[in-house]
Amino acid sequence: xxxxxxxxxxxxxxxxxxxxxxxxxxxxxxxxxxxxxxxxxxxxxxxxxxxxxxxxxxxxxxxxxxxxxxxxxxxxxxxxxxxxxxxxxxxxxxxxxxxxxxxxxxxxxxxxxxxxxxxxxxxxxxxxxxxxxxxxxxxxxxxxxxxxxxxxxxxxxxxxxxxxxxxxxxxxxxxxxxxxxxxxxxxxxxxxxxxxxxxxxxxxxxxxxxxxxxxxxxxxxxxxxxxxxxxxxxxxxxxxxxxxxxxxxxxxxxxxxxxxxxxxxxxxxxxxxxxxxxxxxxxxxxxxxxxxxxxxxxxxxxxxxxxxxxxxxxxxxxxxxxxxxxxxxxxxxxxxxxxxxxxxxxxxxxxxxxxxxxxxxxxxxxxxxxxxxxxxxxxxxxxxxxxxxxxxxxxxxxxxxxxxxxxxxxxxxxxxxxxxxxxxxxxxxxxxxxxxxxxxxxxxxxxxxxxxxxxxxxxxxxxxxxxxxxxxxxxxxxxxxxxxxxxxxxxxxxxxxxxxxxxxxxxxxxxxxxxxxxxxxxxxxxxxxxxxxxxxxxxxxxxxxxxxxxxxxxxxxxxxxxxxxxxxxxxxxxxx
Amino acid sequence: xxxxxxxxxxxxxxxxxxxxxxxxxxxxxxxxxxxxxxxxxxxxxxxxxxxxxxxxxxxxxxxxxxxxxxxxxxxxxxxxxxxxxxxxxxxxxxxxxxxxxxxxxxxxxxxxxxxxxxxxxxxxxxxxxxxxxxxxxxxxxxxxxxxxxxxxxxxxxxxxxxxxxxxxxxxxxxxxxxxxxxxxxxxxxxxxxxxxxxxxxxxxxxxxxxxxxxxxxxxxxxxxxxxxxxxxxxxxxxxxxxxxxxxxxxxxxxxxxxxxxxxxxxxxxxxxxxxxxxxxxxxxxxxxxxxxxxxxxxxxxxxxxxxxxxxxxxxxxxxxxxxxxxxxxxxxxxxxxxxxxxxxxxxxxxx
Numbered sequence: 001x002x003x004x005x006x007x008x009x010x011x012x013x014x015x016x017x018x019x020x021x022x023x024x025x026x027x028x029x030x031x032x033x034x035x036x037x038x039x040x041x042x043x044x045x046x047x048x049x050x051x052x053x054x055x056x057x058x059x060x061x062x063x064x065x066x067x068x069x070x071x072x073x074x075x076x077x078x079x080x081x082x083x084x085x086x087x088x089x090x091x092x093x094x095x096x097x098x099x100x101x102x103x104x105x106x107x108x109x110x111x112x113x114x115x116x117x118x119x120x121x122x123x124x125x126x127x128x129x130x131x132x133x134x135x136x137x138x139x140x141x142x143x144x145x146x147x148x149x150x151x152x153x154x155x156x157x158x159x160x161x162x163x164x165x166x167x168x169x170x171x172x173x174x175x176x177x178x179x180x181x182x183x184x185x186x187x188x189x190x191x192x193x194x195x196x197x198x199x200x201x202x203x204x205x206x207x208x209x210x211x212x213x214x215x216x217x218x219x220x221x222x223x224x225x226x227x228x229x230x231x232x233x234x235x236x237x238x239x240x241x242x243x244x245x246x247x248x249x250x251x252x253x254x255x256x257x258x259x260x261x262x263x264x265x266x267x268x269x270x271x272x273x274x275x276x277x278x279x280x281x282x283x284x285x286x287x288x289x290x291x292x293x294x295x296x297x298x299x300x301x302x303x304x305x306x307x308x309x310x311x312x313x314x315x316x317x318x319x320x321x322x323x324x325x326x327x328x329x330x331x332x333x334x335x336x337x338x339x340x341x342x343x344x345x346x347x348x349x350x351x352x353x354x355x356x357x358x359x360x361x362x363x364x365x366x367x368x369x370x371x372x373x374x375x376x377x378x379x380x381x382x383x384x385x386x387x388x389x390x391x392x393x394x395x396x397x398x399x400x401x402x403x404x405x406x407x408x409x410x411x412x413x414x415x416x417x418x419x420x421x422x423x424x425x426x427x428x429x430x431x432x433x434x435x436x437x438x439x440x441x442x443x444x445x446x447x448x449x450x451x452x453x454x455x456x457x458x459x460x461x462x463x464x465x466x467x468x469x470x471x472x473x474x475x476x477x478x479x480x481x482x483x484x485x486x487x488x489x490x491x492x493x494x495x496x497x498x499x500x501x502x503x504x505x506x507x508x509x510x511x512x513x514x515x516x517x518x519x520x521x522x523x524x525x526x527x528x529x530x531x532x533x534x535x536x537x538x539x540x541x542x543x544x545x546x547x548x549x550x551x552x553x554x555x556x557x558x559x560x561x562x563x564x565x566x567x568x569x570x571x572x573x574x575x576x
Numbered sequence: 577x578x579x580x581x582x583x584x585x586x587x588x589x590x591x592x593x594x595x596x597x598x599x600x601x602x603x604x605x606x607x608x609x610x611x612x613x614x615x616x617x618x619x620x621x622x623x624x625x626x627x628x629x630x631x632x633x634x635x636x637x638x639x640x641x642x643x644x645x646x647x648x649x650x651x652x653x654x655x656x657x658x659x660x661x662x663x664x665x666x667x668x669x670x671x672x673x674x675x676x677x678x679x680x681x682x683x684x685x686x687x688x689x690x691x692x693x694x695x696x697x698x699x700x701x702x703x704x705x706x707x708x709x710x711x712x713x714x715x716x717x718x719x720x721x722x723x724x725x726x727x728x729x730x731x732x733x734x735x736x737x738x739x740x741x742x743x744x745x746x747x748x749x750x751x752x753x754x755x756x757x758x759x760x761x762x763x764x765x766x767x768x769x770x771x772x773x774x775x776x777x778x779x780x781x782x783x784x785x786x787x788x789x790x791x792x793x794x795x796x797x798x799x800x801x802x803x804x805x806x807x808x809x810x811x812x813x814x815x816x817x818x819x820x821x822x823x824x825x826x827x828x829x830x831x832x833x834x835x836x837x838x839x840x841x842x843x844x845x846x847x848x849x850x851x852x853x854x855x856x857x858x859x860x861x862x863x864x865x866x867x868x869x870x871x872x873x874x875x876x877x878x879x880x881x882x883x884x885x886x887x888x889x890x891x892x893x894x895x896x897x898x899x900x901x902x903x904x905x906x907x908x909x910x911x912x913x914x915x916x917x918x919x920x921x922x923x924x925x926x927x
Contacts (some may be wrong), residue, residue, distance in 0.1 A: 027737030105667050107740040286718070337589050338911045344717070345650055349857050350910045352850070353903035360900040365893040456582060491850075495725055502722045531741070535733035541726025542708050549712070549719045 006068065010061055010078050014085025017057030017133075021090050024049045025117070028108035029532060034116040036528075037194030038165035045194075046116055048162070050090070051136060057086045058137030062144040072145050079141030080134040087133020090117060091126045098123055153211055160207050161200060169193045170525065177256060248416065252409040261408040262524040264480055267415030268473045269516040272493075273500040274419075274426045274509065275469025280498065281507035281555075282435060283462040284442030286348040289355025291493040292335070293328045293467035295362060297474025298484045299371060300324035301380070305479070307397055308379030310372050314391040314398065317383035321475050328471025329464045336463030340456060343445070355494055363486040376485035380478050382406045383414065411480045418476060422469055427509055429465070438462055439507075439557075496520070503544050505551025514553045590911075597908065600885060607888030614883060620761050622879045628767040628836060630875020631774035635829035636852035637859070637867040638781060639701075639822025645798040645862035646818050648717070652724035653704055655849015656731035657823045661697035662830025663735055663840050666744050668692045669831075673747035682751035690773070690831045697827025698820045700731065705819045710812075728846075736842040743841045746834045770832045777828055778868055781821065785864060794818055798862060847899075854906045860916025869917055878902050 024030055033045035043051070061082035065075050094114050096102065102109035118125030143154055164171070168190040175186035189199035228236065252260035272294060279285040304313045304320040313320075339350050362371050371377065379395060381388075386402010405411060429435050437458045440448035449455050478484050496519065504515025519540075523533045544552070608614070636658050643651045669689045672678040678685035708727045712720045752765045785791035797804045797814045805811050833848065834840050855874045859866025881901040882894035891897070909916065 023734075027734060029737070106738055108737070280718075334589070337586050338593065338907065340586070342910055342914055345644075345648075345861075346857065346910055346914060348650070348721075349853060350907050353854070353906045353910075356850075356903050357900045357907075360897060360903075364896045364900075366891045366897065368892075454579065456586065457579075498718075499722055499725065502718055506718070531736065532733065534729045535737065538726045538729030538731075538733065542723050542730065545715075545719050545723040545726065546708070546711055549715050 006065060006078070007081070009064060010082050011085060013057060013061045013064065014082035015089070017053055017060075017082060017086035017137075018089025020056075021050055021053045021086055022093050024053065025090070025093060025113055026106050026108055027532075027535070030116060031108050031110060031113040034112065037191060038162065039195045039197060039200045040191040040193075042197060042200070044116075045166075048165075050117075054083055054086060054133050054136040055140045057082050057133070058140030059144070061137065062141035066144065072142070075145060076138050076141050080138040083133040083135070083137025084130050085133075086137070087130035090133070091129040094118060094126050094129070095123070149215060153208060156211060157204050157207050160203055161195070164189075164199070164203055165194050167525065168195055169528070174255060174259070178254065252412045257408050260412045262521055264408050264411050264415050264476075265524060266516045266521045267412075267419050268477055268480075269497065269500055269520045270419050270513055271415075271422055271473035271476070272470045272497045273504070273512045273516055274422050275466040275473070276497050277426065277466075277501055277507065277509070277512055278429065278438070278469070279462045279466040280501055281512075282430060282442065283438035283459065285459065285462060286344070286351075286498070287463075287466070288348045288352035288491075288494050288498065289335075289358070290351075290466075290470055290497050291489050291491065292355045292358040293332055293470035294474040294477070294493065295358055295486075295489040296331050296467075297324045297328045297471030298478040298488075299362065299377065299474075300327045300471070301475040301478040302377035302484045303371075305381040306377050306379055307381055307391060307394065308377065308483075309394055310370070310377045311379070311394075314381070316388045317381065317475075317479055321472070324475040325468045325471050328474070329468040331471075332467025333460050333464040335467075336460050340459060352491065352494070355491060359486055359489045359491075362489065374486060376483055377478075378483040380482050380484070382482070383411075383479055405479075408480065411476065415476055418472055422472065423509055423513075426469075430507075430509070434458065434461060499541060503541070503551055505554035507557065508551065508553055508555035511551050511553035511555065515551070518552065594912075597904075600889065604885040604888040608884060609888075611888065613887070617762070618883075619880070622883060623876065624761065624763055624767060626876035626879030627872060628770050628875070629879065630855075630872040631771050631778075632829050632833050632836075632871070633848065633852050633855045633874055634868040634871025635774050635777060635825045635832070636848060637855040637871045638778070638825045638864065640853050641856040641859070641861055641864060641867040642794070642818050642822045644856065646794065646801075646815055647709075647713075647720075649709070649720045650724065650853065651709075651822075652721065652849075653708075653727040653731060654701075654822070654826060655845035655847075655852070656728050656735075657697050657701045657704070657845075658826040658830045658833075658848060658852075659840075659842065659845030660700045660731060660735060660830075661693035661823075661827025662834045662844065663739065663744075663842065664696040665689045665693035665827075665831050666746060666834070666840050669747050669834075670744075678747060679750040682749050686749065686769075686831075690828050693831045694824040694827040697823040697830065701819045701823030701826075702816065704731070705816065728849075732842050732845070739842070741842065743839045746838050746840060748838070749835075752835070766835050770835055773828070773832060777825060781825060782864060784821070790814070790817055851902065854902060858906060858909050858916060860918045863916065863918050866916055866918035873917070874902055874905070877905050881905075 029049050030046040033049070034047075036045040037043070038045050038048050058079040061079040062075055065078040069075065093109075094117050097109050097114050115122070117129060119128060121128070143151060146154070169192065172186045172190040172192070175182045175190075177183075189195060189202065195203065225233070225236065252263070272290065275293075276287060276290050279287050301317065301320045301324045303310060304315045304323060305311065305317055307314060335351075335354050339347055342350055361367055363374055365373055367373070379397065381398055382400070383405040384398075384400035384402055385405065386400060389399035389401065391398055403410075405414060437448070437453045440451065440453050441455065441458060445455065477488070481488075500515040500519050501512060502515075503519055504513070505511030519537070523537060526533055526536070529536070636654065639654050639657070640651060643649065643654070669678070669685075672685045672688065704727050708723045709720055712723055749766075752769060755762050755764045756768060757763070758768075783791075785794060793804070793809045793814045794817070796807065797809060797811055801811055804814075829848075830840075830845075833844075851874060852871065855870035856867045857870070858873055859868070859870025878898045878901060882898050885901065886894035886897060
């Protein structure tokens with residue numbers, strides 16, 4: 001019996017679970033969100049973290065033991081032991097915290113945390129932790145023994161409850177803003193934060209019902225779609241496409257400025273990432289200073305259109321954009337020339353140097369009379385659909401006779417058009433002669449050259465076109481914000497763009513969009529986590545790379561290569 | 577025809593680039609020397625400061641260069657390993673200072689602080705290696721890089737979560753107040769201690785790599801992993817040891833850095849990390865003496881460069897551009913001597 005429990009392994013899982021739980025407590029995630037409800041009056045976000053840790057512990061322990069046994073009792077018992085260990089470690093933290101003042105060093109080891117952990121019962125409530133841990137882990141493990149459909153049902157219910165609980169505040173604001181029936185529904189479903197109990201029950205009901213119906217009828221629907229004649233299917237596809245387009249067009253009008261702003265931000269990164277994708281995804285040139293071209297585009301538009309002190313031309317946005325794109329393109333080629341002969345990681349670090357040099361120059365007092373230094377370029381004229389009045393004097397915006405694209409709800413359309421355009425260009429480039437030359441360079445520079453690819457020309461075109469896309473993104477950024485500061489041009493932006501491409505899937509155009517949605521969109525929606533956003537961001541990067549190194553939506557070629565590389569790697573004693 | 581034209585214009589552009597850099601350097605330094613704004617003592621101060629900072633960069637750069645030599649990966653989280661040592665050692669330093677121990681036995685106290693920082697840094701680096709890097713040994717080049725960037729954020733914000741976002745002031749060591757004059761050169765005592773400690777540490781490392789069995793194993797693994805494995809070397813073990821040694825150096829560098837700048841913060845590792853990688857590349861990556869030289873070089877240029885090259889040209893506030901000088905130098909070295917100052921020690925073709 002004891003041997004069957006595989007105590008050593010179970011203890012290890014329990015210990016890791018306990019360490020994760022203690023980490024979450026000490027880093028402040030439990031304490032800070034101790035009052036923030038996921039389901040009002042039932043569970044707070046702080047407790048949810050711990051609950052999920054215990055569920056995870058139970059899940060891993062259960063999965064591991066199920067490989068060696070089929071007995072339900074042993075499975076549940078093992079998971080319970082793991083949960084017990086993890087819970088006891090938390091209890092240990094509470095006891096230790098009551099004996100020693102941990103707070104002198106660790107900011108979040110506060111009495112509030114201990115009271116949250118013991119549900120307000122003080123030291124007497126410490127036993128709740130191991131007991132609760134064991135119970136939750138055991139329940140999770142018993143859920144593992146259920147038939148597959150029931151497991152899926154539980155999982156999806158959990159996911160929906162969590163997602164709605166997390167986004168409740170955001171959804172509520174949006175729905176109440178819409179007024180009428182929507183507002184009533186919002187008040188019924190959501191509290192100021194988190195779901196209401198009734199809302200949670202309703203969610204469970206709807207998820208369960210729809211899953212059961214789908215499992216009964218889903219097959220029939222799918223086969224009926226497949227049975228449609230080609231014209232019918234095409235019609236269906238067109239209808240879906242039309243629906244998507246319609247949603248995209250009216251979205252900012254119904255969702256309000258916040259969502260529009262988030263989408264515009266995603267769009268800016270999509271533009272930049274599509275540009276870098278030409279260099280990195282297609283041609284394999286890693287550029288860590290990409291923000292330089294974003295900055296060049298933004299400053300060009302800023303200087304040309306600003307009515308503030310630094311404005312030099314007082315042009316309209318539409319006249320300035322082509323110039324900005326052109327300037328970025330030239331800058332891309334010029335910065336590309338010196339690094340033509342540099343390869344691999346050296347290229348990454350050289351371009352990183354370029355990016356930093358541009359930022360430092362813009363920030364410096366030396367160029368302040370022209371670029372504004374740390375105070376930036378202010379009072380950038382908004383784009384105007386119509387005619388623009390004459391320039392009067394510094395600080396007074398020019399009058400727009402027509403529709404002024406002020407605010408994210410209007411810039412939204414601008415960015416959508418730009419993104420569609422750029423995606424189209426990128427897509428056509430990929431299949432062009434130039435695109436194939438890039439891919440040849442990515443695979444092997446020397447072989448490509450031997451086969452007659454003009455390295456200099458192809459590489460410079462990659463740098464130039466990529467930079468032009470980034471310049472366009474910068475130009476739109478300048479009119480979105482209305483002022484530009486060197487602080488928006490951090491190395492962080494370049495790193496983000498690389499991450500968007502790699503997470504989305506190298507060289508894949510839809511991948512870039514998915515990557516931007518996940519890496520730029522999600523963190524924007526989690527504003528309330530402010531200081532923890534980058535913690536999650538880092539964890540998500542690591543997790544994605546460990547589990548899906550080819551990216552979320554990989555291009556077919558890269559995926560095939562990775563599989564091959566993996567096979568070779570695991571068969572050799574050690575790879576190169 | 578067009579190809580010839582592009583070739584010609586590229587050559588012209590590069591030549592113009594070289595000439596303008598040389599001109600800026602020559603004209604700037606002649607002008608400032610003619611102006612006589614700074615005396616010899618000033619220049620010596622700059623040089624001493626440059627050597628101090630440079631030796632810290634060199635210590636951090638060792639970790640980059642060793643890991644790169646063996647795994648061919650930029651360990652982006654190395655700057656955070658440096659930060660973790662300095663940050664956690666702050667609490668030891670603070671406790672020692674408050675109890676009065678640090679002022680009574682400065683040498684023992686400092687050694688204790690440095691040892692603690694080295695231990696923490698090593699622990700953090702090994703955890704990162706175990707969790708984030710080990711499974712990616714055979715993945716394409718970019719995958720571990722992104723993973724390392726993720727680890728870097730994760731560590732930064734973990735420390736922010738654990739200890740808070742504020743700046744913590746490192747205690748001043750009483751015995752290190754004031755300055756010494758060696759051969760007519762004034763040196764702050766802290767600077768002297770930092771340089772001596774860094775040099776001792778580097779000598780130790782060099783002996784380990786060149787003279788011991790594990791050092792030999794490390795060198796052979798960086799030469800060729802497969803053959804090393806066939807020779808009975810436990811490659812995984814060597815990689816772990818490499819990470820540990822590099823991290824220990826970074827931890828020590830963290831304390832030395834804190835001794836000079838006197839404050840720690842969760843974000844402090846980012847810039848020195850990038851500078852240290854720059855030093856590693858400058859010296860020729862994978863090359864241990866190269867990393868040391870690259871660090872010193874970078875520190876010197878940063879300290880002397882703004883005054884020497886830029887101020888004479890009438891540029892306002894040239895010190896804001898010291899990082900720009902460092903990066904310009906990096907780009908120049910990469911363009912005109914891509915294998916670094918001392919040449920890289922990489923067996924396989926990098927691509």
